[in-house]
Amino acid sequence: MSAADGETVSDLQDGIAAMVRDEAVAPGGRFDTGILGRLFDAMPLRVTAADAEGRFVYANRAALAMFELKREEVVGHTVRDILGADMVARTAAMLLALQRGETPQWSDWVTDANGARRYLEQAYAPCFDGQGGLAGFIALTRDITALKEREEALEARIAALNVAETINTAIIKTSIDPIMVVDEEGILIDLNPAAMATFGYARSNAVGRPISDLIIPPAMRRAHANGMARYTSTGISRVLDQRMSMEAQRADGSLIPIELTISEISLPQRRVFTAHLRDLSQIREAERQMEQQRDRLHQAEKLSAMGSLLAGVAHELNNPLAILVAQSTLLMETAVDAAQKRRAERIHAAADRAGRIVKSFLAMARQxxxxxxxxxxxxxxxxxxxxxxxxxxxxxxxxxxxxxxxxxxxxxxxxxxxxxxxxxxxxxxxxxxxxxxxxxxxxxxxxxxxxxxxxxxxxxxxxxxxxxxxxxxxxxxxxxxxxxxxxxxxxxxxxxxxxxxxxxxxxxxxxxxxxxxxxxxxxxxxxAPEAEGPDDRNGLTILVVDDEVDVGASLAEMLELFGHRILPAQTAREALDEGAIAEADLVFVDLRMPGIDGLKFRDQAIALNPRLADRVVIMTGDAVEGPGAIERHAGDGNIPVMEKPFTLNDVRRILAAFT
Known part of the structure; x- marks a missing residue:
């Protein structure tokens, strides 16, 4: 009989032990396996025999093959010599049981004398002499290292699969994106919490229902059914493993934009399909807001450009308008007859209206x-x-x-x-x-x-x-x-x-x-209402500086109506260099001039004539950038300003602060 016939070491043990008791002890009590040698050599099971001192007296062919030694290299040598210290320790533990006539057995990993690690099944049968003393023992061994390694690998794989399944389950449950699993019939068999939250379904009223009834909008259900049927019959799919964008229906009937990927999983019994979905509502809303922001930025840029354009137009228009308003005012004041005064009034009204329109546009444009x-x-x-x-x-x-x-x-x-x-x-x-x-x-x-x-x-x-x-x-x-x-x-x-x-x-x-x-x-x-006629207060010596000669001349004529003395017209540089500043009680200067602007002129004029502190009036037709530039330059102080085009009342209002 052999282990190859399906019997284990323990099955063989009883029969062999009986033969050993009858025939393995020679006359005189000496342990002898010669009688059974031929039988053991024919067995695929590893059989060894040792005397009471642990020296080998026999090893069958299967054992010698395992040891990779000849019989003469084994017989007479100890268990330690052949099998190593690990087996000595295990054999020593068996001796007491053998002396009591027991047939102990064990199975475990051991390390042999060559350092090789093996998994062995071992059974022992005692041999007694005529006086009942232990003469030796027979060891029956099966090396199942390969089988054990496969078992351990399988166990490790199962454990890994269990861990992987646990991890996958945790990932699916904690995924922030919806995941749904359907079978070949399109029936929902599982969904994660994110899917329940996104589509508004509880597991109890979702699992077991067709996916088409749950999230496919009515208008798309026929196409979905046709696609499932085509894939089931032909294996041809237009959607598997493709990233798609579409609309999905929630439990309340509302539609949301989603991104969808469907993958097939082949199981031993059937196929299932896993759908990974992403709710695009927030992304689409963010895209919409970004588009609005781009439009707003574009609009702001256009408004900014319009403001800059208006500033330039205003500066170009306000100077001639200032001349028209001033001259028409002077014509009204100096008209010799009613007809001439009416003509001057019409010119003045039209110029004044044009000036107000320009100012209104600029007021809306400036910041x-x-x-x-x-x-x-x-x-x-x-x-x-x-x-x-x-x-x-x-x-x-x-x-x-x-x-x-x-x-x-x-x-x-x-x-x-x-x-x-x-x-x-x-x-x-x-x-x-x-x-x-x-x-x-x-x-x-x-x-x-x-x-x-x-x-x-x-x-x-x-x-x-x-x-x-x-x-x-x-x-x-x-x-x-x-x-x-x-x-x-x-x-x-x-x-x-x-x-x-x-x-x-x-x-x-x-x-x-x-x-x-x-x-x-x-x-x-x-x-109190302002007086309409020219002022008769004591006159001032006034300097008017403007690169537009007609604007300066028109203002000078208005100032003369109020009884003030006007210094001869000069350029900004001439006024600073030739001493006119020292004579002036009051200065009107244009903000934008070539060479030196009105604010720098003001600073230099005050440095030359400290009496002019707070008595330099800045004139400007730039109602967009001009007020800001003047305000920044003034700091905590105050700079009087007169906007173009100016009327006789505007001039009177400015003069009232200095006379």
Whole structure:
């Protein structure tokens, strides 16, 4: 019999032990295996025999092959010599059991004399002499190292798979992206917490249902079913392992944009499909906001460029306008008959209107801190109406003014409130463009409970109820691309509220939009009216410096009307070098001049004549960059300024501070 027949070492042990008891001990009690040698050599099992002192007396062919030694190299040598210290320790532990007639066995890893590591199954059978003493023992050994290594490798692999499965499960559960698993029929068999949160399903009402009923929008379900059927029958798929963007449906019926990748997993019993999804809602929203930011930046750049352009245009226009206003004023003052005075008044009115329009444009373009002062809202409305008159007229829009003549003043930044009026009128104009005439815009002012009320209404289509709540939101607009930026009404609301007021939208009597602005009335005392005629106070010696000769000459004539002496016209450099500064009581100087600008001229003039400190008036037609440059140069001090084009009253106001 042999282990190859399926019997274990312990199965063989009993039979061999009986033969050993009967035949392995020779006469005289000497341990002898010669009788069984031929039988053991025929066995594939490793068989060795040793005497009571642990010296080998026999090794069959299988054992010799394992030792890689000849029989004479084994017989007579100790277990330590052949098998090493590890086996000596194990054999010594067996001797007591053998002496009691027991047949011990064990299986374990051992290290042989050559340092090789083996896994052995070992069984021992005792041999006794005639007096019952232990003569020796037979050891039956099976080397199952290869089998054990395969078992351990398999166990390690199973353990690794278990660890991997645990890790994979943890990854799937903790993934921030939705993961869904479906079978070949398209039935959902698993989903992770992220999928439940994203699509609004609980596991109990999702698993076991067709995936098409859960997340595929109705319009795409037929295409999904056809794709599954085609792949099942042909193995051809257009979507496996491809990254796709599409819409998915949530449990509440809403659609969200997703990115999707589907992979096939082949299991022993079937195929399943794993879908890795990503909710793109936040990404799409971020992209939309970035696009809006790009549009806003582009719009800001255009506005900045427009402001720079307006600054240049203003400087070019304000000088000739200053001449027109000044000369027409002088003509009115010196007219010899009524007809000549009427002509001068018409010229003056047209030039003054042109100047106000330019100033209104520049006031909207320039960037500066708020400057609160008493203002008459009716004047701001009239100025805005003049500025927008051509645009309204060219679009066949009539503008009606219904202004309360007894309106109290307000404490406001005139430029900013003027911008509010202009924005409301321009919005009304845009709303009327697509309508057939007649097209009307009406501005009315009234006093109301300690406030001043401004109402801008039109006969347009009005604002749809669905968007009334968003009309003041920043960058919200219903206008076509290129027509509006969506910031006008938001800016209006911000300006009005910063002035302690309110703005509201409702529907007007003609069905169109009606914006109502309330601003607190000023409680300041009204200033005494200014005198209209030339001043007769003691005259000053005044120096006028402007690179535009006609502007300087016109101002000089105005100053002479008030009884002041004007020093001969000079260039900036001549005035500094030739002593005119020393004579002057007051200086008017243009801000922008070649060679030396007005601020540097002022500093040098004061250095030459300290009496001129705070008595150098800067004239400027640059209403965009000019005020900021003057304010920075003044620091904590004050520099008097007169904007071009200037009227006789503007000159009188400046002179009043120095006479």
């Amino acid at each position: 500066r801190p708020e400057k609160r002062e008493t203002a008459q809202l009716n004047d701001l409305v009239r100025a805005t109406a003049e500025m927008l008159a051509y645009g309204l007229r060219s679009h066949d829009v009539t503008l009606g003014l219904d202004l309360d003549p007894h309106l109290p003043t307000i404490l406001a930044d005139q430029d900013f409130i003027g911008q509010v009026v202009a924005n409301l009128v321009i919005n009304a104009q845009h709303a009327l463009i697509e309508m057939e005439p007649p097209r009307h815009v009406t501005i009315s002012t009234r006093r109301k409970n300690g406030h001043v009320r401004l109402v801008v209404s039109d006969n347009g289509p009005g604002v749809p109820d669905a968007i009334v709540g968003r009309i003041f939101d920043p960058y919200f607009t219903t206008k076509p691309a290129g027509v509006g930026t969506g910031i006008g009404l938001s800016i209006c609301k911000s300006i009005v509220e910063s002035h302690g007021g309110s703005i509201a939208l409702d529907r007007g009597e003609e069905g169109g939009a009606r914006f109502t602005v309330l601003l607190p009335a000023a409680v300041l005392a009204e200033a």
